[in-house]
Amino acid sequence: MAAPHTSEIDTLKKSLRRKMAECWQTLSSADEERLRAFLLKEILAQPARKIAAVWPLAGEVDLRPLCHAVSEVGRQVLLPETTSKGFPLIFRRWSPASAMISGRFGTLHPEGDIDVPDLILVPFLAFDRFGYRLGYGGGYYDRTLAALNVPAIGFGFSGQQIDSVPTGPYDVPLRTIVTECGIIRTDIPKPL
Ligand SMILES: Nc1nc2c(c(=O)[nH]1)N(C=O)[C@@H](CNc1ccc(C(=O)N[C@@H](CCC(=O)O)C(=O)O)cc1)CN2
Numbered sequence: 462m463a464a465p466h467t468s469e470i471d472t473l474k475k476s477l478r479r480k481m482a483e484c485w486q487t488l489s490s491a492d493e494e495r496l497r498a499f500l501l502k503e504i505l506a507q508p509a510r511k512i513a514a515v516w517p518l519a520g521e522v523d524l525r526p527l528c529h530a531v532s533e534v535g536r537q538v539l540l541p542e543t544t545s546k547g548f549p550l551i552f553r554r555w556s557p558a559s560a561m562i563s564g565r566f567g568t569l570h571p572e573g574d575i576d577v578p579d580l581i582l583v584p585f586l587a588f589d590r591f592g593y594r595l596g597y598g599g600g601y602y603d604r605t606l607a608a609l610n611v612p613a614i615g616f617g618f619s620g621q622q623i624d625s626v627p628t629g630p631y632d633v634p635l636r637t638i639v640t641e642c643g644i645i646r647t648d649i650p651k652p653l
């Protein structure tokens with residue numbers, strides 16, 4: 462069978478987004494805490510000084526306690542500001558004292574200065590063992606990872622793992638994914 466077209470992939474992704482929303486999941490607070498602990502361990506194992514996290518949207522793992530922990534060890538937390546569709550995200554400095562401003566699609570961002578991360582934490586609705594992910598459909602993280610070329614760590618629930626995420630030419634696979642069950646080193650396919 463021929464490889465599906467980009468527009469077909471967009472359609473496949475759209476229906477998968479709907480499916481993932483139908484089997485809406487949450488973690489127990491103990492599991493969420495476990496996930497944050499694995500994520501913090503993985504972050505601290507890297508030399509990155511400026512770490513881009515996310516402020517949670519409904520149903521996502523809450524990284525706010527992790528933002529505080531990262532800030533407490535003296536590393537700079539950045540949070541994304543959602544730009545117009547078709548553009549990479551921009552990141553702003555966050556500290557525990559930051560005021561949060563409403564942005565696009567119900568997101569919140571700090572009013573701190575714009576800065577460039579050297580490690581990016583990436584949310585998803587679904588992921589597979591190859592490190593491919595399904596997001597909210599803005600293409601924001603793929604554009605951002607392509608523009609910045611810095612290491613990235615995906616995070617989410619183990620129940621969000623599926624056999625295979627439909628992928629298009631712009632999808633950037635993640636080498637590391639953290640869930641409440643631990644740290645996964647993915648099987649990024651080797652280039653031909
Ligand atoms: N916590 C968090 N912050 C984040 C993201 C995220 O996934 N999680 N993002 C990750 O990129 C960016 C925001 N991206 C988003 C993109 C679209 C929608 C959204 O609600 N879209 C509409 C329409 C989608 C469509 O065009 O089909 C919707 O779902 O109704 C939300 C966030 C940056 N900040």
Ligand SMILES: Nc1ncnc2c1ncn2[C@@H]1O[C@H](COP(=O)(O)OP(=O)(O)OP(=O)(O)O)[C@@H](O)[C@H]1O
Nearest residue numbers: 474595596597598599600601602603604607629631
């Ligand atoms: N680097 C890029 N350059 C041009 N188009 C892109 C790029 N990255 C993604 N796109 C396009 O943006 C659209 C949305 O991409 P996709 O469905 O992969 O978003 P997503 O990964 O679910 O969202 P997000 O990254 O915001 O969480 C697709 O049509 C895709 O082809």
